[in-house]
Structures are given as C-alpha cells and as structure tokens.
Amino acid sequence: MTKERLYIYDTTLRDGQQTQGVQFSTPEKIQIAEMLDTLGVDYIEGGWPGANPTDSGFFDAAPQTRSTMAAFGMTKRSGRSAENDDVLAAVMNAGTPAVCLVGKSHPFHVETALGITLAENLENLTASFKHITANKREALFDAEHFFDGYKANPDYALQCVLAAYKSGCRWVVLCDTNGGTLPDEIAAITKAVIAAGVPGTHLGIHTHNDTENAVAGSLAAINAGARQVQGTLNGLGERCGNANLTTLIPTLLLKPQLAERYETGITKGALHGLVKISRQLDDILNRVPKNQAAYVGASAFAHKAGLHASAILKDPTTYEHIDPETVGNARIIPMSNQAGQSNLRKRLADAGLGVQKGDPALNRILQAIKQREEEGYSYDTAQASFELLARRELGLLPDFFEVKRYKVTVERRKNKYNEMVSLSEAVVVVKIGDDKKLSVSESMDSEGHDRGPVNALAKALAKDMGPYQACIDDMRLVDFKVRITDGGTEAKTRVIIDSEDGAGHRWSTVGVSPNIVDASFEALLDAINWKLIRDGAGV
C-alpha cells in the first residue's frame, strides 16, 4: 500500500509562547528552531513578525532550516487593502516561504469580536490569501473557532474555509481554538469539510488540550482525512496547551495501524532523540520535566507494581506498549536492583568506565545516587557530576586539590555619583600538595558591570591553580540553572552549571545546598575536577 504523506507543523515558537510563565528570548527561539529542524518537522511557525521585539528579532536573524519557516499573522483588517495593511505588511516583510494567517469562521466572532459583517469577513479572507499567493508564498489559513463556528452556522463556516481554499491556500487549518470540542465531533466536522470541497490533502488540524483530548482530536481529524497536524513540543500553549507533538509523533511512527498508512518527514533516528529534545526545551525554559509525560517522561516506563516488575523481567512487552529505546527513553524498575545495575553499567560505559557485571562497586554507586537524589541532587543532565560520583566509589578520583575555605562579600551602596551599585568580592584558599594558594577576585567584568557573587567565586577559584592552571585557563561558565527543591522551610537550592572549554566541549555539574552560593561552589568544583580528569592532569 502506498503511504499517504502527513505533514507536521510545529507552533512551539508561536502558540507555545502563549503558555503562562513562558517568555522566550530571541537566542532561545533560534536554539529551539534548530532542535525542531533536527527532529525533522515539516513547518516551523516562528512567531508573529512585528508583534513584539523577540519575534521580530527571530525573523531578522532568519535562521536557516530545512523545515519550511512560517510567519504568523492575521488576515487583513476591513477598510484597507491587503497591500496597505501595515500589520500584514510586517508579516510579509519577514520574507518567510510560508505565511499563516489566523482569521474568523464563526459568525459570532466576526460580528462580536471584529464588529464587521459576515460578507466583509469573506472579502478579507479572499483578499488576504490572494495577496500572499500573489507574492509567491505558501499560504495557510488558521480558521479560528472553526468547530464552534460550524456548530453555530455550518453554512457560513464552510463558506469561510472554501473562500480561503479557492484563494490559493495550500492549507486550511481547522482550529479548535477554545479546546472544548470532543474527538467524535472533530471527526464528523472534518468529514463534512472534505465533503463540502476542501480536499483532505489541503486540510490541517489545530487542537487545544482543555479537555485532555488534544492528541485524540488530532488523531480523529487525521482518521477523517486531514493531512496536516499542528502542535507544540511538550504540549506548550495557551491555557492547557496545544496538541503535544512529543506524543503525537511517536504515536504516528510507532502504532502499526498509523505507521502502515502514513509517512512523515521524521526518521526513526530522529525519533530516538525525542527524550533529549523534550528535556532540552525544559532546560531552556527552566521547567521541571513532567515525569508522567507519555513516551518521554522519566516515569513513562517505570514499573512499580510488583506483579508488573516481575513479568517485565520475563518479557518487557508484558507491560510496555512500545520499546522505550525507540524514543530514547529507558525502563525503570524502582524495586529491582538487577535492572538498576545494568542501566548503570550502560551509563558508566558511556563515560568510558568499563565495570564488570557483579562488581560490588555498582551497588555502592546506586546507593550513593539514591541517597544524593533524596538530598535533592539530580544526575539526569549533570553527567560530569555523575562521573565524578562513580569515580569516587571506584577509587578513580584523584585528589587534585583541597579547598580550605572561602569568603564572598556582596555589597550594595551608593557610588560617588550617588547611584546604587553592587559589587561582590570572593576570597578562596586552596591547597595543592603542600602549596597553599590565596586568591581574590571581584565581580566586575571588563565593561564595568557587576556579574554577581558566583562569578566572583568562579574567577577566584580559577585564578591560581598552580600546575593545573594551563588546563583550566580556557574554561568558561556558559549556563547556570537554579531550582528550589522541596520548598517550604526545608527548601534547598539545586544549581546546575554548564561549562565550556576553548575547543567547544560542554559539560554539566550539579551542587545542592540551602545556601545558593555553596551549591554553586560545589558545582564549580565538580566542573574543574571533571576538566582536570578529562585532560589527564596529573594522572
């Protein structure tokens, strides 16, 4: 059977940006676009050019992707031509190959929200999409509130999507904007649209998760004939979020009844990176990854029930709907030390530490990780700190140096110009062999800006490491993430530091303490120790 092509349209950078608490910077948007391109989605909706500085900055930077870049905007307003609508002009000026415009298809919204006549709205749709295609761009129509509109006035809703389709739209996207439409309604209405004359190969589906049915509604539309599906990574989006592509993509690729029928632009190899991409996005947004997320959650293949765990050891298919490896995830059997050990050996091998099966150090390492995770540490991303912990238990961690003490001062006061300014100063005392080194640094950078106490501490620590100085000279702190664990009066701070060297290698370390400076210091020490080991210093 010839497979039908399904197109994946990602709107993480536009609708995902509507998530409460999410605020992308332009560099973050560029980074996410690169992740989406690696994954292999067909379209990346980058934002709304002209709507805010971040989105404009993104399109100015014009990241090059194999995925088709789409700019989002709205259909032209009444009382002016498409050519003379400045909002639409800003969208066109972004110069993207695809342009997606949201417009009305629900009479109530045309009359109440826009305050124009139903005929005017149809004219605006036609003029807008003719303008886009005349400018040789691929046109998409996000038919806002389409399902609610169809239920209120099927004739008018169909007129709107037909007008857009006949004006040259490559895709008419049926949007369940309020997220309240159930999957069986989505299926029936999608079929009605196809019957009315918009072919399924030109129909897209855009759902929201307000009844937890965004994924199911998308699948219902695909089963009814739609061939484009819109969604976001990790289900980000306005209110309860959009259809979760991190769930839809593996479902489309791994469920036999779908995989036999449809093909996407996403390879099995790219699918293997799904967990990594999901976590990267959480890292960028400093969001706690959702343990129970379908396919990619840390608990998605955790078998806690005793009956399940024992059957899993006989045959994993007894309690797993897919092989976790296919999406880059891993099985967890909390109660089974045996499974824990094989997982651990795999991770140690990844770090170049070959350990024999049955080595008693494996159990010691597992116990140490368990205890530290109870204290708030997390080794999911801090691979360098994990390696140091394992080396300690394996007797493979040299004592490069010892920190005797440190002191950091943060001061805020008026300067001679009567402005409030801050300055931090750090003193670190390190013993290397018999040699005691006292170093002091301040938090001012070369441009006279205060960079804070952790910066001062990092500089003091790296100032004079005697025989190791050459090895650490090219190290640089590139990212710094802080999370509060536990909460309340027992709150502890977890700091994850990403370091980079001159060759572009990057590594992550973790520190935990109720004192944020201490937690940072611990992560900094791990970062230096790991670099010294990797470069073979004094070993």
Added chain:
Amino acid sequence: MTKERLYIYDTTLRDGQQTQGVQFSTPEKIQIAEMLDTLGVDYIEGGWPGANPTDSGFFDAAPQTRSTMAAFGMTKRSGRSAENDDVLAAVMNAGTPAVCLVGKSHPFHVETALGITLAENLENLTASFKHITANKREALFDAEHFFDGYKANPDYALQCVLAAYKSGCRWVVLCDTNGGTLPDEIAAITKAVIAAGVPGTHLGIHTHNDTENAVAGSLAAINAGARQVQGTLNGLGERCGNANLTTLIPTLLLKPQLAERYETGITKGALHGLVKISRQLDDILNRVPKNQAAYVGASAFAHKAGLHASAILKDPTTYEHIDPETVGNARIIPMSNQAGQSNLRKRLADAGLGVQKGDPALNRILQAIKQREEEGYSYDTAQASFELLARRELGLLPDFFEVKRYKVTVERRKNKYNEMVSLSEAVVVVKIGDDKKLSVSESMDSEGHDRGPVNALAKALAKDMGPYQACIDDMRLVDFKVRITDGGTEAKTRVIIDSEDGAGHRWSTVGVSPNIVDASFEALLDAINWKLIRDGAGV
C-alpha cells in the same frame, strides 16, 4: 429523554498509588477517601488488603462512605479452591461491599506470566467470581490486557469476559493495562464485547495515559456503550497515569452532548469543589500542582494572547469552552508584552485600581512592562510586583522607606570539629523618615542549620522596620524560584518570591539582576512594599 446512568469508579487509592514517587500513609488514604466521598464517586477502590501494611490499615479502619467501598485483589490461583486461596481470603476478609479482582484475558499472559493453560484460567475466573457472589458481595472483574488480548485472540478474550459475567459479575471492566490502545480501537472492541453478550450496563472501562489518550479512550468506550468508567484524581497511576477523573467528570457533566444523555452521582455543587479537591491531593502528596491541567490548572483559563484577552473582556465565551466558576476555577489575564490596554485595565481593576479608558498612564504602564520584560522581568505570576509597577506610574506608590545600603557575607570554613560549615551574615541600612536603622542577621535557623545569604538578608530587612514592624511581622517567605534569562556572559538572574502572611494570603514578587543576591533583594523589597500597601500602612 431518560438519561442513562454512568458509574464513576475511583482507583486513586490503588492504581494511583502505583505512581512513581507516591507513597500514601493510612491516614492520608482515609483523608482521600473522604474527599472522594464528598465529590460523590460511585465506587472507591481502597487498595489491596493484605498486600502491604498501609492498605491493610486502611481497610481495618473501615472508613464509612456513601460511595461503595471496593477491595482489590486477584483471581484465585491454580491448584487450590477459591475458599482456600489465602490471598483471596485476605481480600474477602476486608468485608467491603464490593470486591474487584484482576485476572487474565490475554493468552500470552496466561501462558507466559501465569504459566497455566487457557482452560485453567477460565476455571479460575469462574470459581473466583462465584465465590464472591456466593458471599453476597458485588463482584467486579478487571480484565487485564483485554484490548491487547482481543487483538491477539478475540475468541479467547471474549470467553474470559463472558465466563466472568455469567459467574455473576456486576461489572466486567475492560482494561487497557499497557496504555497503548488508541480510542478508535477501544470503541470497536467495546462494541464487539457488547455484541458477544456482555450488556453495556455491565461493562466498565479502565485506561492508561501512555499515548495521552486515556480520557479519549474512556469517552470512546462510553460512546460504544460501557456504563462504568475507572480513573484517578489528577490522573495519578502506574507509568503515565490512569484516566484523569478530574478531567472526565467535568467533561461528562458540562459537555451538552454528554450531559443530555448521561447522569452520574456527582452534583453541580460537588463539581464546584473540583479545583479544591485537586489541590488538596497535591498538598497531601507534596506535589507541585500542574498549571496546565484541564479544567483545574491555575493556567486553564489564563488568556495570554493579546487578541484573546481583549475579546474575553467583551464576552468570556469567545475564548473559554466552559465557565471556570463551574469547577471552582478562575479566569486569569496575565500581563505580558503581548497584551493590550483592555487586558491591562482588567488586571488593574482586579488589583482595585480603577483606571479610565484612554488614560495616558495606561500606555506608560504598558511601556514600562515591555521594557522590564526585555530586561528579564516576568509579570505573568508576579502580580504583586505588577501592582507596584502600575502604582508607580499612577503616582500611587508611597515612599515607605529607603534602603541606603546592604552587605552580605558568605563564608565557608572548618569549625572546631574540623567540619566544613557555611554561615552568611547580612547588614541592612534602611531610612524611614529621618530615622536610620541598621540591622544585622545571620543565616542560621533555630535548629542550627545554615539557610543561606538570601535568608539572612530577608531576616535583616524585616528585623526593624520601625512603625511598619507590626505589619510585616507575620510575613514569611514560602517559595523561591530562580531562573537565568538570556544565558551566556550577559546572563541575568530572575528571582520570584512567594510570601505569605498569618492570615494565609499569598503574593508573588519578582527581581532581576546579574547578581542573584541583588535580584532576591529586589523581590524581597517588593514583597514588603506590597504588604504595607495592602494593609494600608501609613497611607
């Protein structure tokens, strides 16, 4: 039209307990049973008597509920009679009116996991359910792996459920144990079971969320004729969780096409308490509530997009699928650089600040927000800092006090027992009117634990505020979130602080600086200023 009765079966206390990281105590289980009873579910599955001390303790306590209490167990083992199976006896001895036994219906599991013949399994099912009904209990059969079993061998799967039904089961529950079955398959197979002779009024559905379709799969089974639905509060459960009753219940009660057809034991009044129950459960488990949860999440009715926010002000149904009040939730219009003036006026009004349409201050406030958001501030959650910013532009912010300077010292060194210990000390100089106050505090708490520099700073700041002291004495820092914005060498720290007073009011403030101590200090200052305004200090 006469409505058909749908039965809600809650398994939070059994399958919900299989969530990784969830561990109920007996008193917690009793508390949750009371919450479920208040909500009005038909059945509460309390656990597995005899399987662990917590579950046994729960049934020993025998909480009295209007909901039917069910004990969970497994069908009798081969080679002994139902009367002589000690595992089954422990379940029966709990004395609950209903007994639910899990059993096999998939040939692979019968032969691989149990290692018995297909005929033996049928005998075990029959004997077990005859035993339960002979003892005048309501019997339920959780048909494990039913959908996978049906796909592998429809005849045998149907023989199993028919055997249970004919042995007196009130309910045959079709379980998608591995969570991999899609809603359309669930619909088709449920119809096949009804056609084979188990009436829909005796059929239940039990789904898992491994493809994010647990709610949709449950609705598909109901549409196909099943009349009992199993699930958990907040979607707790093994791996990715069970069908989320916190979502299914409002969907069943509020979506017209379902509400017109079915009735449940849950009243509109009880539905109004849904958000509260969801949060109570998170509190008991010390889990962070999921902001984007359908219906009950704090962001479920948050309208961030500017176009949405302005339409919501005209008519909330423009972007809401239900009235948030019906589930005890509330609308939020967060501030962000995408929001417009109407959105702003609404949010000011919520803060008790009435501003006329067209007031030039509105634009000044929007510009100030925009600029600050570019600097890394975020006012989505920090409502108190938003109010202070708006008051500043409106000339409504009193100068309660001025901070002249502060100094924080963080020191780590060996104590007299040769252990490395940390201690922070903060000095703050504040001017109130003509009065200059110098305060010093250290980071040690009453139990001798170091709580870090921000804690020392907060204590010093709140130590002597002269005339305002009484007003701030009951303030307490309850949460502290940190994230790095921008990244790289221009990295800035954004700190969000949640404060609480003695009356249980809670408010959030934000501070931004490359220096984490400075950012925290700014958020602390906002927290105090907001409290002084709210309590009308000196105004």
